Amino acid sequence: MMMCKAATRLMSKQLDAPLTARERISLRFHLMLCSACRNCEKQFGMLHRVGNAYNGTIDKPQDGSAEASSGVNADNVASDQDLLKVKEAMAEAEARRQN
Amino acid sequence: MTQETLNDRHKKLAAVRPRLLSFARMHLRDHAAAEDAVQEAMIAAIEKNDSFSGRSGYETWVFGILKYKLLDQMRQQKRHGRWEPFDEEHSDDAIDRMFQQDGHWAADAKPQAWSTPEQAFENENFWKVFDACMLSLPENVARVFSLRELMGLSTDDICKEVGIKENNAWVILHRARLKLRACIEKGWKEDAA
Incomplete structure:
Protein backbone atom coordinates (compact mmCIF):
# COMPACT_ATOMS: atom_id res chain seq x y z
CA MET A 1 0.00 0.00 0.00
CA MET A 2 1.08 3.54 -0.70
CA MET A 3 2.45 5.48 2.27
CA CYS A 4 1.82 9.09 3.27
CA LYS A 5 4.96 10.52 1.73
CA ALA A 6 4.09 9.08 -1.69
CA ALA A 7 0.49 10.19 -1.25
CA THR A 8 1.57 13.81 -0.68
CA ARG A 9 3.61 13.61 -3.88
CA LEU A 10 0.48 12.70 -5.84
CA MET A 11 -1.63 15.32 -4.03
CA SER A 12 0.86 17.90 -5.14
CA LYS A 13 1.20 16.56 -8.67
CA GLN A 14 -2.54 16.54 -9.31
CA LEU A 15 -2.55 20.32 -8.92
CA ASP A 16 -0.08 20.64 -11.79
CA ALA A 17 -0.88 17.76 -14.14
CA PRO A 18 -3.48 15.01 -14.57
CA LEU A 19 -2.73 11.83 -12.63
CA THR A 20 -2.75 8.45 -14.33
CA ALA A 21 -5.74 6.25 -13.55
CA ARG A 22 -3.55 4.09 -11.36
CA GLU A 23 -2.19 7.07 -9.43
CA ARG A 24 -5.67 8.45 -8.95
CA ILE A 25 -7.01 5.21 -7.54
CA SER A 26 -4.14 4.65 -5.14
CA LEU A 27 -4.40 8.24 -3.91
CA ARG A 28 -8.18 7.98 -3.35
CA PHE A 29 -7.71 4.71 -1.52
CA HIS A 30 -5.02 6.15 0.72
CA LEU A 31 -7.09 9.25 1.50
CA MET A 32 -10.04 7.12 2.58
CA LEU A 33 -7.91 5.61 5.30
CA CYS A 34 -5.72 8.53 6.37
CA SER A 35 -7.14 11.67 8.00
CA ALA A 36 -3.76 13.42 8.25
CA CYS A 37 -3.39 13.13 4.49
CA ARG A 38 -6.95 14.38 3.98
CA ASN A 39 -5.99 17.50 5.95
CA CYS A 40 -2.86 17.81 3.87
CA GLU A 41 -4.78 17.58 0.61
CA LYS A 42 -7.17 20.36 1.69
CA GLN A 43 -4.27 22.59 2.64
CA PHE A 44 -2.42 22.01 -0.65
CA GLY A 45 -5.66 22.96 -2.39
CA MET A 46 -5.83 26.13 -0.38
CA LEU A 47 -2.27 27.09 -1.24
CA HIS A 48 -3.25 26.51 -4.86
CA ARG A 49 -5.94 29.20 -4.57
CA VAL A 50 -3.73 31.80 -2.94
CA GLY A 51 -3.03 33.60 -6.23
CA ASN A 52 -6.73 34.01 -6.96
CA ALA A 53 -7.29 35.35 -3.48
CA TYR A 54 -4.85 38.10 -4.37
CA ASN A 55 -6.30 39.50 -7.52
CA GLY A 56 -9.78 38.08 -7.56
CA THR A 57 -11.54 39.33 -4.47
CA ILE A 58 -11.22 43.04 -5.09
CA ASP A 59 -13.22 42.82 -8.31
CA LYS A 60 -16.14 41.11 -6.65
CA PRO A 61 -19.23 43.32 -6.51
CA GLN A 62 -19.17 45.14 -3.21
CA ASP A 63 -22.27 44.31 -1.24
CA GLY A 64 -23.27 45.42 2.24
CA SER A 65 -20.96 42.91 3.87
CA ALA A 66 -17.91 44.48 2.26
CA GLU A 67 -17.17 46.53 5.34
CA ALA A 68 -16.84 43.41 7.43
CA SER A 69 -14.05 42.04 5.28
CA SER A 70 -10.52 42.17 6.52
CA GLY A 71 -7.25 40.57 5.51
CA VAL A 72 -6.24 41.37 1.96
CA ASN A 73 -9.36 43.43 1.58
CA ALA A 74 -8.38 45.58 4.51
CA ASP A 75 -5.69 47.05 2.28
CA ASN A 76 -8.38 48.21 -0.06
CA VAL A 77 -8.20 51.77 1.23
CA ALA A 78 -5.65 54.05 -0.32
CA SER A 79 -3.25 55.80 2.03
CA ASP A 80 -1.70 59.20 1.26
CA GLN A 81 1.44 57.35 0.28
CA ASP A 82 -0.48 55.33 -2.32
CA LEU A 83 -2.17 58.42 -3.74
CA LEU A 84 1.21 60.14 -3.93
CA LYS A 85 2.68 57.19 -5.83
CA VAL A 86 -0.21 57.26 -8.31
CA LYS A 87 0.38 61.00 -8.85
CA GLU A 88 4.06 60.29 -9.47
CA ALA A 89 3.13 57.55 -11.94
CA MET A 90 0.75 59.95 -13.73
CA ALA A 91 3.48 62.60 -14.01
CA GLU A 92 5.92 60.01 -15.31
CA ALA A 93 3.40 58.68 -17.86
CA GLU A 94 2.78 62.25 -19.03
CA ALA A 95 6.52 62.94 -19.31
CA ARG A 96 7.04 59.79 -21.36
CA ARG A 97 4.14 60.70 -23.61
CA GLN A 98 5.72 64.04 -24.42
CA ASN A 99 9.11 62.55 -25.21
CA MET B 1 -13.47 58.88 -21.40
CA HIS B 80 22.51 38.40 -16.24
CA GLY B 81 23.33 35.16 -14.48
CA ARG B 82 22.03 36.25 -11.11
CA TRP B 83 20.48 32.88 -10.37
CA GLU B 84 21.86 30.06 -8.33
CA PRO B 85 21.73 26.80 -10.27
CA PHE B 86 19.06 24.31 -9.27
CA ASP B 87 20.35 21.51 -7.13
CA GLU B 88 18.35 18.71 -8.70
CA GLU B 89 19.27 15.54 -6.87
CA HIS B 90 19.77 16.96 -3.41
CA SER B 91 17.53 15.38 -0.82
CA ASP B 92 15.88 17.69 1.64
CA ASP B 93 16.45 17.22 5.38
CA ALA B 94 13.45 19.30 6.40
CA ILE B 95 11.17 17.10 4.29
CA ASP B 96 12.86 13.89 5.46
CA ARG B 97 12.12 14.87 9.06
CA MET B 98 8.40 15.16 8.32
CA PHE B 99 8.17 11.42 7.60
CA GLN B 100 9.28 8.20 9.24
CA GLN B 101 11.53 5.75 7.45
CA ASP B 102 8.53 3.75 6.19
CA GLY B 103 6.84 6.82 4.68
CA HIS B 104 4.27 7.49 7.39
CA TRP B 105 4.02 10.99 8.84
CA ALA B 106 6.36 11.60 11.77
CA ALA B 107 4.32 11.95 14.96
CA ASP B 108 4.97 15.70 15.34
CA ALA B 109 4.46 16.50 11.65
CA LYS B 110 0.99 15.08 11.03
CA PRO B 111 -1.18 17.69 9.32
CA GLN B 112 -3.89 18.95 11.66
CA ALA B 113 -7.32 20.13 10.55
CA TRP B 114 -7.35 23.89 10.16
CA SER B 115 -10.50 25.49 11.44
CA THR B 116 -12.37 27.44 8.77
CA PRO B 117 -9.81 26.95 6.00
CA GLU B 118 -11.94 28.78 3.45
CA GLN B 119 -12.16 31.94 5.52
CA ALA B 120 -8.41 32.01 6.01
CA PHE B 121 -7.94 34.37 3.08
CA GLU B 122 -10.10 36.92 4.90
CA ASN B 123 -7.85 36.68 7.91
CA GLU B 124 -5.07 39.22 8.21
CA ASN B 125 -2.97 36.88 10.31
CA PHE B 126 -3.06 34.26 7.59
CA TRP B 127 -1.36 36.66 5.20
CA LYS B 128 1.22 37.66 7.79
CA VAL B 129 2.08 34.02 8.40
CA PHE B 130 1.99 33.18 4.69
CA ASP B 131 4.32 36.07 3.93
CA ALA B 132 6.84 34.96 6.54
CA CYS B 133 6.62 31.33 5.38
CA MET B 134 7.26 32.32 1.75
CA LEU B 135 10.38 34.16 2.90
CA SER B 136 11.58 31.10 4.80
CA LEU B 137 11.63 28.99 1.61
CA PRO B 138 14.91 28.67 -0.29
CA GLU B 139 15.00 31.22 -3.11
CA ASN B 140 14.80 28.75 -6.00
CA VAL B 141 11.92 26.87 -4.41
CA ALA B 142 10.03 30.08 -3.66
CA ARG B 143 10.51 31.26 -7.24
CA VAL B 144 9.01 28.11 -8.74
CA PHE B 145 6.12 28.10 -6.25
CA SER B 146 5.43 31.75 -6.93
CA LEU B 147 5.47 31.27 -10.71
CA ARG B 148 3.00 28.43 -10.34
CA GLU B 149 0.67 29.60 -7.59
CA LEU B 150 0.93 33.39 -7.60
CA MET B 151 1.60 34.06 -11.27
CA GLY B 152 -0.48 31.11 -12.46
CA LEU B 153 1.96 29.69 -15.01
CA SER B 154 1.69 26.04 -16.06
CA THR B 155 4.57 23.77 -15.05
CA ASP B 156 5.37 23.50 -18.74
CA ASP B 157 5.85 27.27 -19.01
CA ILE B 158 7.80 27.37 -15.75
CA CYS B 159 10.24 24.81 -17.15
CA LYS B 160 10.85 27.04 -20.15
CA GLU B 161 11.28 30.16 -18.01
CA VAL B 162 13.52 28.62 -15.41
CA GLY B 163 15.29 25.98 -17.48
CA ILE B 164 14.40 22.84 -15.52
CA LYS B 165 12.71 19.56 -16.45
CA GLU B 166 9.05 19.02 -15.64
CA ASN B 167 9.78 16.20 -13.23
CA ASN B 168 12.08 18.53 -11.37
CA ALA B 169 9.38 21.20 -11.23
CA TRP B 170 7.01 18.69 -9.62
CA VAL B 171 9.61 17.74 -7.01
CA ILE B 172 10.23 21.40 -6.19
CA LEU B 173 6.51 22.20 -5.95
CA HIS B 174 5.91 19.15 -3.76
CA ARG B 175 8.62 20.30 -1.34
CA ALA B 176 7.38 23.90 -1.41
CA ARG B 177 3.82 22.85 -0.55
CA LEU B 178 4.91 20.52 2.26
CA LYS B 179 7.12 23.21 3.77
CA LEU B 180 4.58 25.99 3.44
CA ARG B 181 1.83 23.83 4.89
CA ALA B 182 3.96 22.92 7.91
CA CYS B 183 5.15 26.50 8.37
CA ILE B 184 1.65 27.98 8.18
CA GLU B 185 0.31 25.42 10.65
CA LYS B 186 3.09 26.23 13.08
CA GLY B 187 2.63 29.97 12.64
CA TRP B 188 -1.08 29.75 13.29
CA LYS B 189 -0.67 27.69 16.41
CA GLU B 190 1.79 30.20 17.81
CA ASP B 191 -0.56 32.96 16.87
CA ALA B 192 -3.47 31.36 18.70
CA ALA B 193 -1.36 30.57 21.76
Whole structure:
Protein backbone atom coordinates (compact mmCIF):
# COMPACT_ATOMS: atom_id res chain seq x y z
CA MET A 1 0.00 0.00 0.00
CA MET A 2 1.08 3.54 -0.70
CA MET A 3 2.45 5.48 2.27
CA CYS A 4 1.82 9.09 3.27
CA LYS A 5 4.96 10.52 1.73
CA ALA A 6 4.09 9.08 -1.69
CA ALA A 7 0.49 10.19 -1.25
CA THR A 8 1.57 13.81 -0.68
CA ARG A 9 3.61 13.61 -3.88
CA LEU A 10 0.48 12.70 -5.84
CA MET A 11 -1.63 15.32 -4.03
CA SER A 12 0.86 17.90 -5.14
CA LYS A 13 1.20 16.56 -8.67
CA GLN A 14 -2.54 16.54 -9.31
CA LEU A 15 -2.55 20.32 -8.92
CA ASP A 16 -0.08 20.64 -11.79
CA ALA A 17 -0.88 17.76 -14.14
CA PRO A 18 -3.48 15.01 -14.57
CA LEU A 19 -2.73 11.83 -12.63
CA THR A 20 -2.75 8.45 -14.33
CA ALA A 21 -5.74 6.25 -13.55
CA ARG A 22 -3.55 4.09 -11.36
CA GLU A 23 -2.19 7.07 -9.43
CA ARG A 24 -5.67 8.45 -8.95
CA ILE A 25 -7.01 5.21 -7.54
CA SER A 26 -4.14 4.65 -5.14
CA LEU A 27 -4.40 8.24 -3.91
CA ARG A 28 -8.18 7.98 -3.35
CA PHE A 29 -7.71 4.71 -1.52
CA HIS A 30 -5.02 6.15 0.72
CA LEU A 31 -7.09 9.25 1.50
CA MET A 32 -10.04 7.12 2.58
CA LEU A 33 -7.91 5.61 5.30
CA CYS A 34 -5.72 8.53 6.37
CA SER A 35 -7.14 11.67 8.00
CA ALA A 36 -3.76 13.42 8.25
CA CYS A 37 -3.39 13.13 4.49
CA ARG A 38 -6.95 14.38 3.98
CA ASN A 39 -5.99 17.50 5.95
CA CYS A 40 -2.86 17.81 3.87
CA GLU A 41 -4.78 17.58 0.61
CA LYS A 42 -7.17 20.36 1.69
CA GLN A 43 -4.27 22.59 2.64
CA PHE A 44 -2.42 22.01 -0.65
CA GLY A 45 -5.66 22.96 -2.39
CA MET A 46 -5.83 26.13 -0.38
CA LEU A 47 -2.27 27.09 -1.24
CA HIS A 48 -3.25 26.51 -4.86
CA ARG A 49 -5.94 29.20 -4.57
CA VAL A 50 -3.73 31.80 -2.94
CA GLY A 51 -3.03 33.60 -6.23
CA ASN A 52 -6.73 34.01 -6.96
CA ALA A 53 -7.29 35.35 -3.48
CA TYR A 54 -4.85 38.10 -4.37
CA ASN A 55 -6.30 39.50 -7.52
CA GLY A 56 -9.78 38.08 -7.56
CA THR A 57 -11.54 39.33 -4.47
CA ILE A 58 -11.22 43.04 -5.09
CA ASP A 59 -13.22 42.82 -8.31
CA LYS A 60 -16.14 41.11 -6.65
CA PRO A 61 -19.23 43.32 -6.51
CA GLN A 62 -19.17 45.14 -3.21
CA ASP A 63 -22.27 44.31 -1.24
CA GLY A 64 -23.27 45.42 2.24
CA SER A 65 -20.96 42.91 3.87
CA ALA A 66 -17.91 44.48 2.26
CA GLU A 67 -17.17 46.53 5.34
CA ALA A 68 -16.84 43.41 7.43
CA SER A 69 -14.05 42.04 5.28
CA SER A 70 -10.52 42.17 6.52
CA GLY A 71 -7.25 40.57 5.51
CA VAL A 72 -6.24 41.37 1.96
CA ASN A 73 -9.36 43.43 1.58
CA ALA A 74 -8.38 45.58 4.51
CA ASP A 75 -5.69 47.05 2.28
CA ASN A 76 -8.38 48.21 -0.06
CA VAL A 77 -8.20 51.77 1.23
CA ALA A 78 -5.65 54.05 -0.32
CA SER A 79 -3.25 55.80 2.03
CA ASP A 80 -1.70 59.20 1.26
CA GLN A 81 1.44 57.35 0.28
CA ASP A 82 -0.48 55.33 -2.32
CA LEU A 83 -2.17 58.42 -3.74
CA LEU A 84 1.21 60.14 -3.93
CA LYS A 85 2.68 57.19 -5.83
CA VAL A 86 -0.21 57.26 -8.31
CA LYS A 87 0.38 61.00 -8.85
CA GLU A 88 4.06 60.29 -9.47
CA ALA A 89 3.13 57.55 -11.94
CA MET A 90 0.75 59.95 -13.73
CA ALA A 91 3.48 62.60 -14.01
CA GLU A 92 5.92 60.01 -15.31
CA ALA A 93 3.40 58.68 -17.86
CA GLU A 94 2.78 62.25 -19.03
CA ALA A 95 6.52 62.94 -19.31
CA ARG A 96 7.04 59.79 -21.36
CA ARG A 97 4.14 60.70 -23.61
CA GLN A 98 5.72 64.04 -24.42
CA ASN A 99 9.11 62.55 -25.21
CA MET B 1 -13.47 58.88 -21.40
CA THR B 2 -14.66 61.58 -19.05
CA GLN B 3 -12.37 63.17 -16.52
CA GLU B 4 -14.54 61.84 -13.75
CA THR B 5 -14.12 58.16 -14.62
CA LEU B 6 -10.41 58.78 -15.11
CA ASN B 7 -10.13 60.12 -11.57
CA ASP B 8 -12.06 57.11 -10.32
CA ARG B 9 -9.59 54.83 -12.02
CA HIS B 10 -6.68 56.57 -10.38
CA LYS B 11 -8.31 56.27 -7.00
CA LYS B 12 -8.82 52.59 -7.68
CA LEU B 13 -5.18 52.29 -8.66
CA ALA B 14 -4.13 53.85 -5.37
CA ALA B 15 -6.47 51.51 -3.51
CA VAL B 16 -5.07 48.40 -5.15
CA ARG B 17 -1.44 49.49 -4.76
CA PRO B 18 -0.83 47.92 -1.32
CA ARG B 19 -1.90 44.60 -2.70
CA LEU B 20 0.19 44.96 -5.84
CA LEU B 21 3.12 45.74 -3.59
CA SER B 22 2.71 42.74 -1.35
CA PHE B 23 2.27 40.50 -4.42
CA ALA B 24 5.45 41.86 -6.02
CA ARG B 25 7.38 41.65 -2.76
CA MET B 26 6.41 38.04 -2.32
CA HIS B 27 7.59 37.22 -5.81
CA LEU B 28 10.80 39.30 -5.85
CA ARG B 29 11.68 38.98 -2.14
CA ASP B 30 13.07 42.49 -2.22
CA HIS B 31 11.15 45.54 -1.08
CA ALA B 32 12.91 48.14 -3.23
CA ALA B 33 12.66 46.00 -6.36
CA ALA B 34 8.97 45.43 -5.62
CA GLU B 35 8.36 49.18 -5.27
CA ASP B 36 10.03 49.72 -8.65
CA ALA B 37 8.05 46.97 -10.38
CA VAL B 38 4.75 48.28 -8.99
CA GLN B 39 5.58 51.84 -10.02
CA GLU B 40 6.40 50.66 -13.55
CA ALA B 41 3.15 48.69 -13.68
CA MET B 42 1.14 51.72 -12.55
CA ILE B 43 2.80 53.94 -15.15
CA ALA B 44 1.96 51.35 -17.80
CA ALA B 45 -1.62 51.13 -16.53
CA ILE B 46 -2.01 54.90 -16.81
CA GLU B 47 -0.40 54.96 -20.27
CA LYS B 48 -2.56 52.11 -21.51
CA ASN B 49 -5.69 53.27 -19.78
CA ASP B 50 -7.62 53.49 -23.05
CA SER B 51 -6.89 49.88 -23.91
CA PHE B 52 -8.66 48.61 -20.79
CA SER B 53 -11.59 46.79 -22.33
CA GLY B 54 -13.72 46.42 -19.25
CA ARG B 55 -14.16 42.73 -19.94
CA SER B 56 -12.10 41.81 -16.91
CA GLY B 57 -12.23 43.86 -13.75
CA TYR B 58 -9.94 46.86 -13.61
CA GLU B 59 -7.87 45.39 -10.77
CA THR B 60 -7.47 42.09 -12.57
CA TRP B 61 -6.25 44.04 -15.58
CA VAL B 62 -3.71 45.97 -13.48
CA PHE B 63 -2.55 42.73 -11.87
CA GLY B 64 -2.03 41.33 -15.36
CA ILE B 65 0.26 44.25 -16.20
CA LEU B 66 2.21 43.73 -12.98
CA LYS B 67 2.62 40.02 -13.67
CA TYR B 68 3.96 40.80 -17.11
CA LYS B 69 6.49 43.26 -15.62
CA LEU B 70 7.56 40.74 -12.99
CA LEU B 71 8.14 38.03 -15.61
CA ASP B 72 10.11 40.47 -17.71
CA GLN B 73 12.26 41.46 -14.75
CA MET B 74 12.86 37.80 -13.93
CA ARG B 75 14.02 37.04 -17.47
CA GLN B 76 16.52 39.88 -17.24
CA GLN B 77 17.88 38.64 -13.92
CA LYS B 78 18.27 35.21 -15.43
CA ARG B 79 20.09 36.56 -18.49
CA HIS B 80 22.51 38.40 -16.24
CA GLY B 81 23.33 35.16 -14.48
CA ARG B 82 22.03 36.25 -11.11
CA TRP B 83 20.48 32.88 -10.37
CA GLU B 84 21.86 30.06 -8.33
CA PRO B 85 21.73 26.80 -10.27
CA PHE B 86 19.06 24.31 -9.27
CA ASP B 87 20.35 21.51 -7.13
CA GLU B 88 18.35 18.71 -8.70
CA GLU B 89 19.27 15.54 -6.87
CA HIS B 90 19.77 16.96 -3.41
CA SER B 91 17.53 15.38 -0.82
CA ASP B 92 15.88 17.69 1.64
CA ASP B 93 16.45 17.22 5.38
CA ALA B 94 13.45 19.30 6.40
CA ILE B 95 11.17 17.10 4.29
CA ASP B 96 12.86 13.89 5.46
CA ARG B 97 12.12 14.87 9.06
CA MET B 98 8.40 15.16 8.32
CA PHE B 99 8.17 11.42 7.60
CA GLN B 100 9.28 8.20 9.24
CA GLN B 101 11.53 5.75 7.45
CA ASP B 102 8.53 3.75 6.19
CA GLY B 103 6.84 6.82 4.68
CA HIS B 104 4.27 7.49 7.39
CA TRP B 105 4.02 10.99 8.84
CA ALA B 106 6.36 11.60 11.77
CA ALA B 107 4.32 11.95 14.96
CA ASP B 108 4.97 15.70 15.34
CA ALA B 109 4.46 16.50 11.65
CA LYS B 110 0.99 15.08 11.03
CA PRO B 111 -1.18 17.69 9.32
CA GLN B 112 -3.89 18.95 11.66
CA ALA B 113 -7.32 20.13 10.55
CA TRP B 114 -7.35 23.89 10.16
CA SER B 115 -10.50 25.49 11.44
CA THR B 116 -12.37 27.44 8.77
CA PRO B 117 -9.81 26.95 6.00
CA GLU B 118 -11.94 28.78 3.45
CA GLN B 119 -12.16 31.94 5.52
CA ALA B 120 -8.41 32.01 6.01
CA PHE B 121 -7.94 34.37 3.08
CA GLU B 122 -10.10 36.92 4.90
CA ASN B 123 -7.85 36.68 7.91
CA GLU B 124 -5.07 39.22 8.21
CA ASN B 125 -2.97 36.88 10.31
CA PHE B 126 -3.06 34.26 7.59
CA TRP B 127 -1.36 36.66 5.20
CA LYS B 128 1.22 37.66 7.79
CA VAL B 129 2.08 34.02 8.40
CA PHE B 130 1.99 33.18 4.69
CA ASP B 131 4.32 36.07 3.93
CA ALA B 132 6.84 34.96 6.54
CA CYS B 133 6.62 31.33 5.38
CA MET B 134 7.26 32.32 1.75
CA LEU B 135 10.38 34.16 2.90
CA SER B 136 11.58 31.10 4.80
CA LEU B 137 11.63 28.99 1.61
CA PRO B 138 14.91 28.67 -0.29
CA GLU B 139 15.00 31.22 -3.11
CA ASN B 140 14.80 28.75 -6.00
CA VAL B 141 11.92 26.87 -4.41
CA ALA B 142 10.03 30.08 -3.66
CA ARG B 143 10.51 31.26 -7.24
CA VAL B 144 9.01 28.11 -8.74
CA PHE B 145 6.12 28.10 -6.25
CA SER B 146 5.43 31.75 -6.93
CA LEU B 147 5.47 31.27 -10.71
CA ARG B 148 3.00 28.43 -10.34
CA GLU B 149 0.67 29.60 -7.59
CA LEU B 150 0.93 33.39 -7.60
CA MET B 151 1.60 34.06 -11.27
CA GLY B 152 -0.48 31.11 -12.46
CA LEU B 153 1.96 29.69 -15.01
CA SER B 154 1.69 26.04 -16.06
CA THR B 155 4.57 23.77 -15.05
CA ASP B 156 5.37 23.50 -18.74
CA ASP B 157 5.85 27.27 -19.01
CA ILE B 158 7.80 27.37 -15.75
CA CYS B 159 10.24 24.81 -17.15
CA LYS B 160 10.85 27.04 -20.15
CA GLU B 161 11.28 30.16 -18.01
CA VAL B 162 13.52 28.62 -15.41
CA GLY B 163 15.29 25.98 -17.48
CA ILE B 164 14.40 22.84 -15.52
CA LYS B 165 12.71 19.56 -16.45
CA GLU B 166 9.05 19.02 -15.64
CA ASN B 167 9.78 16.20 -13.23
CA ASN B 168 12.08 18.53 -11.37
CA ALA B 169 9.38 21.20 -11.23
CA TRP B 170 7.01 18.69 -9.62
CA VAL B 171 9.61 17.74 -7.01
CA ILE B 172 10.23 21.40 -6.19
CA LEU B 173 6.51 22.20 -5.95
CA HIS B 174 5.91 19.15 -3.76
CA ARG B 175 8.62 20.30 -1.34
CA ALA B 176 7.38 23.90 -1.41
CA ARG B 177 3.82 22.85 -0.55
CA LEU B 178 4.91 20.52 2.26
CA LYS B 179 7.12 23.21 3.77
CA LEU B 180 4.58 25.99 3.44
CA ARG B 181 1.83 23.83 4.89
CA ALA B 182 3.96 22.92 7.91
CA CYS B 183 5.15 26.50 8.37
CA ILE B 184 1.65 27.98 8.18
CA GLU B 185 0.31 25.42 10.65
CA LYS B 186 3.09 26.23 13.08
CA GLY B 187 2.63 29.97 12.64
CA TRP B 188 -1.08 29.75 13.29
CA LYS B 189 -0.67 27.69 16.41
CA GLU B 190 1.79 30.20 17.81
CA ASP B 191 -0.56 32.96 16.87
CA ALA B 192 -3.47 31.36 18.70
CA ALA B 193 -1.36 30.57 21.76
